[in-house]
Amino acid sequence: MSVIYDRVALIGLGLIAGSMSLAMRRRGLAGEVTGYARSAETRDTARRIGLVDRVCDSAAEAVEGADLVVLCVPVGAMEAVAVDIAPHLKTGATLSDVGSTKRAVIDAVGPHVPQGVHFIPAHPLAGTEHSGPESGFAKLFDNRWCLLVPEGGVDDAAMANLRLLWEGMGAHVDQMEPDHHDLVLAVTSHAPHLIAYTMVGVADDLRRVTDSEVIKYSAAGFRDFTRIAASDPTMWRDVFLSNKDATLEILGRFTEELFALQRAIRTGDGDHLFDYFSRTRAIRRGIIEAGQDTDAPDFGRGKQGE
Ligand SMILES: NC(=O)c1ccc[n+]([C@@H]2O[C@H](COP(=O)([O-])OP(=O)(O)OC[C@H]3O[C@@H](n4cnc5c(N)ncnc54)[C@H](O)[C@@H]3O)[C@@H](O)[C@H]2O)c1
Numbered sequence: 001m002s003v004i005y006d007r008v009a010l011i012g013l014g015l016i017a018g019s020m021s022l023a024m025r026r027r028g029l030a031g032e033v034t035g036y037a038r039s040a041e042t043r044d045t046a047r048r049i050g051l052v053d054r055v056c057d058s059a060a061e062a063v064e065g066a067d068l069v070v071l072c073v074p075v076g077a078m079e080a081v082a083v084d085i086a087p088h089l090k091t092g093a094t095l096s097d098v099g100s101t102k103r104a105v106i107d108a109v110g111p112h113v114p115q116g117v118h119f120i121p122a123h124p125l126a127g128t129e130h131s132g133p134e135s136g137f138a139k140l141f142d143n144r145w146c147l148l149v150p151e152g153g154v155d156d157a158a159m160a161n162l163r164l165l166w167e168g169m170g171a172h173v174d175q176m177e178p179d180h181h182d183l184v185l186a187v188t189s190h191a192p193h194l195i196a197y198t199m200v201g202v203a204d205d206l207r208r209v210t211d212s213e214v215i216k217y218s219a220a221g222f223r224d225f226t227r228i229a230a231s232d233p234t235m236w237r238d239v240f241l242s243n244k245d246a247t248l249e250i251l252g253r254f255t256e257e258l259f260a261l262q263r264a265i266r267t268g269d270g271d272h273l274f275d276y277f278s279r280t281r282a283i284r285r286g287i288i289e290a291g292q293d294t295d296a297p298d299f300g301r302g303k304q305g306e
């Protein structure tokens with residue numbers, strides 16, 4: 001593949017930025033990748049492992065002359081970064097992000113985007129429970145979706161280039177409206193994470209009662225919950241605070257269904273349980289038949305392993 005952007009700047013040097021840099025390098029998609037992270041320790045690590053071509057000591061320096069700037073920081077930090085870099089963005093550049101929620105990012109960043117800069121929020125639906133500059137890997141986005149989520153009309157050429165970049169990094173690309181994105185992700189990602197955090201918290205409380213048996217004999221299903229519940233606290237705090245309405249709506253529905261299942265167990269209503277589990281099993285089988293099973297051998301584990 002050939003170079004799509006002469007210069008790409010990544011702000012925030014963690015799992016997603018690191019994976020983007022490695023994925024761009026794999027196919028030669030960017031002439032030069034610059035990077036900036038707030039902590040000196042992260043910048044030093046990024047320099048030591050050669051995560052990007054040039055690590056800068058300020059966000060302004062990193063974005064100077066960049067054709068594409070991608071904000072790869074927790075959602076709650078997006079606005080401060082946007083304010084910091086706005087005066088330094090090149091006219092004609094594209095500004096994007098990878099935040100897990102989109103309405104909040106658009107509202108926080110949008111007002112600071114200078115005239116002549118194309119703002120195209122994005123969200124790669126790929127990640128792991130790991131974070132930081134050493135957690136990235138080039139294959140993270142292979143065969144995963146990346147959603148482009150612009151608000152209103154956006155320059156066709158800018159959109160086409162960003163699409164090409166994500167495709168070059170291995171992803172399938174689709175477009176979605178911001179509010180719809182947040183509702184869909186509340187169902188498929190945000191509420192499931194909260195449920196995993198809760199389940200592991202409950203087990204931890206029990207551990208004090210059963211003296212570590214819960215962990216020692218944890219079955220595969222529970223281990224999967226612990227993997228999810230090991231995800232970065234800052235990132236997920238920001239996700240829930242920035243997608244309140246949709247997450248609370250889905251959790252409300254979840255609670256209703258949970259109560260119905262609880263009642264079925266208490267009253268011995270086996271038919272209810274059997275029918276419910278048959279329905280959910282059919283969903284899983286439908287996903288596999290549609291070729292969307294994401295349990296590829298190294299999915300979500302990458303070089304970090306489990
Ligand atoms: N981890 C996932 O599974 C995943 C998947 C898709 C999207 N995302 C989204 O991508 C973004 C980054 O997530 P990540 O997993 O790469 O996180 P990460 O914790 O691995 O990396 C975040 C980086 O941002 C830096 N940072 C934090 N605040 C900053 C600030 N104010 N200025 C400059 N740098 C700052 C941190 O030092 C770190 O280098 C988040 O918005 C997250 O919601 C995460």
Ligand SMILES: O=C(O)C(=O)C[C@]1(C(=O)O)C=C[C@@H](O)C=C1
Pocket residue numbers: 099100124125126127128129188189190228300
């Ligand atoms: O596999 C994981 O560890 C993830 O949680 C990745 C996951 C997801 O829920 O699918 C998490 C948050 C993102 O915004 C996108 C992807």
